[in-house]
Amino acid sequence: MVLRFRDKVLPDDQTLVMAIVNRTPDSFFDRGRTFGLGAALDRVDQVVEEGAHVVDIGGVKAAPGQEVTAEQELERVLELVELVRERHPDVVISVDTYRSEVADVVCRAGVDLVNDAWGGTDARTAEVAAAHGAGLVCTHAGGLAPRSRPHRVQYDDVVGHVVDTIVGLAERAVEVGVPRESVLIDPGHDFGKNSRHSLEVTRRLGDLVATGWPVLCALSRKDFIGEVLDLPPDDRLEGTLAATAVSAVLGARMFRAHDVAATVRVLRMVDALAGRRELAVGRRGLA
Amino acid sequence: MLVAAAVVPAAPLLVPEVAGGSAPVDEVLRSRAREVVAALLTARPERVVVVGTAPATGPVTGTWDWSGLGVPRAPGRSAGPALPLSLGIGDWLLDDAGWTGTRAHHGLARDASPQGCAELGRSLAAGAVRVALLVCGGGSACRTEKAPGHLDPRAEEFDRRAAQALSDADLTGLRALEPDLAEALLADGRGPWQVLAGAAQGVSWQAELCHDEAPYGVAYLVAHWRAQATGRAPAA
Numbered sequence: 001m002v003l004r005f006r007d008k009v010l011p012d013d014q015t016l017v018m019a020i021v022n023r024t025p026d027s028f029f030d031r032g033r034t035f036g037l038g039a040a041l042d043r044v045d046q047v048v049e050e051g052a053h054v055v056d057i058g059g060v061k062a063a064p065g066q067e068v069t070a071e072q073e074l075e076r077v078l079e080l081v082e083l084v085r086e087r088h089p090d091v092v093i094s095v096d097t098y099r100s101e102v103a104d105v106v107c108r109a110g111v112d113l114v115n116d117a118w119g120g121t122d123a124r125t126a127e128v129a130a131a132h133g134a135g136l137v138c139t140h141a142g143g144l145a146p147r148s149r150p151h152r153v154q155y156d157d158v159v160g161h162v163v164d165t166i167v168g169l170a171e172r173a174v175e176v177g178v179p180r181e182s183v184l185i186d187p188g189h190d191f192g193k194n195s196r197h198s199l200e201v202t203r204r205l206g207d208l209v210a211t212g213w214p215v216l217c218a219l220s221r222k223d224f225i226g227e228v229l230d231l232p233p234d235d236r237l238e239g240t241l242a243a244t245a246v247s248a249v250l251g252a253r254m255f256r257a258h259d260v261a262a263t264v265r266v267l268r269m270v271d272a273l274a275g276r277r278e279l280a281v282g283r284r285g286l287a
Numbered sequence: 288m289l290v291a292a293a294v295v296p297a298a299p300l301l302v303p304e305v306a307g308g309s310a311p312v313d314e315v316l317r318s319r320a321r322e323v324v325a326a327l328l329t330a331r332p333e334r335v336v337v338v339g340t341a342p343a344t345g346p347v348t349g350t351w352d353w354s355g356l357g358v359p360r361a362p363g364r365s366a367g368p369a370l371p372l373s374l375g376i377g378d379w380l381l382d383d384a385g386w387t388g389t390r391a392h393h394g395l396a397r398d399a400s401p402q403g404c405a406e407l408g409r410s411l412a413a414g415a416v417r418v419a420l421l422v423c424g425g426g427s428a429c430r431t432e433k434a435p436g437h438l439d440p441r442a443e444e445f446d447r448r449a450a451q452a453l454s455d456a457d458l459t460g461l462r463a464l465e466p467d468l469a470e471a472l473l474a475d476g477r478g479p480w481q482v483l484a485g486a487a488q489g490v491s492w493q494a495e496l497c498h499d500e501a502p503y504g505v506a507y508l509v510a511h512w513r514a515q516a517t518g519r520a521p522a523a
Contacts, residue, residue, distance in 0.1 A: 064437035151428055151435035154355030196357025
């Protein structure tokens with residue numbers, strides 16, 4: 001199925017990359033590296049150059065911490081959105097927010113996709129996306145409130161719970177008017193899950209793919225990778241790329257990534273292995 | 288009559304197969320928990336009752352089962368009903384200690400009132416049967432910024448009060464722990480400790496707090512109470 005976000009149609013013959021751009025002082029991996037407007041813009045230029053199809057701008061870190069009001073969140077993301085819209089008219093801009101009022105303002109400024117990473121905790125977000133013709137990411141966060149951590153969470157069947165939740169959110173999004181080709185589902189690795197739950201979701205990603213909804217995986221440098229390898233976020237690149245490759249083979253359509261160049265290369269390789277991608281250059285034994 | 292009690296946190300990482308490779312800090316906690324359960328059984332109980340938070344208040348049957356946490360059920364292990372997590376931890380500790388005598392499990396809703404908990408405790412300890420309580424629940428999960436419930440400035444004092452009361456067998460101190468505050472701090476020990484306070488009334492206790500640490504921002508309190516052989520104290 002072709003993915004379209006407003007007037008932008010994404011290629012359907014390659015696995016896609018959503019680049020993380022945090023205007024936050026405290027996110028777990030970049031820890032404020034792109035908090036400044038100039039640094040954030042440079043980051044956008046760089047990830048577009050590296051092959052990102054979507055830039056996902058966020059103003060509130062996922063973990064608990066200093067409260068960020070809606071006004072403060074907008075101060076962080078709105079100006080960046082406006083500047084990126086101007087500099088990169090063709091790139092899909094996504095905003096990572098759980099607040100419908102923030103989604104509303106940034107969509108007016110040209111955002112194409114609302115990444116509702118806390119799983120529909122604000123039921124109006126889908127209506128806002130629909131009203132602007134924007135897309136929506138429908139995420140499983142296990143019913144947790146935004147910015148809260150899982151504590152001894154249990155599931156009878158974690159994959160079943162994920163599928164039921166995000167398919168429900170996706171169907172509701174379409175019902176309220178979000179274009180069907182603009183909806184992604186995201187199992188929400190580590191959100192409301194322990195590491196075994198995230199591994200199980202990854203292992204059985206085919207169950208999500210089988211729903212027919214395009215699957216976004218946001219697994220970059222997350223704790224479930226860290227707990228497999230017993231390594232801190234700085235040392236989780238290989239683990240991230242391994243999980244990315246396996247998930248791509250299982251049919252994920254898009255990956256939310258910190259390490260855009262490396263992720264793009266891994267996915268090009270997987271796409272070639274899967275027969276979806278031609279050689280960039282074919283000379284070996286052919287000259 | 289209540290002859291002894293052991294207090295352990297309902298932390299899944301107590302169980303080696305759930306924790307996977309565990310840190311030395313977990314090994315210490317696990318050893319302390321095993322020690323207090325062993326001590327509990329030396330009081331020659333005729334019946335061990337496990338209490339812990341559960342979806343609803345009432346007796347529960349079943350066995351420990353970690354499949355909800357993503358750990359597959361061991362081959363050959365019966366697929367009976369799974370106990371709520373906190374009771375499962377107690378059930379596992381009893382198996383681990385080799386207890387083959389009578390055991391029962393009693394769940395407590397997270398919002399059970401202190402008075403309801405005390406009454407339940409009294410009823411569990413009533414009669415001539417020698418009862419031991421395995422109390423599964425812990426302090427706050429809000430001691431650091433990385434804690435499951437993030438940092439809450441009230442957490443340390445709450446945990447200090449709980450630790451002191453467990454250390455002194457201070458029934459009034461346990462009864463005074465506020466349900467709303469405990470809930471806000473993710474302290475699942477409040478209700479079970481108040482059951483203990485109800486069950487322990489009218490007896491003199493020799494109490495020991497064996498462990499009081501919060502390595503992941505979650506307060507782990509391990510304690511052991513044993514009825515004094517000198518006979519019954521006047522009712523409080």
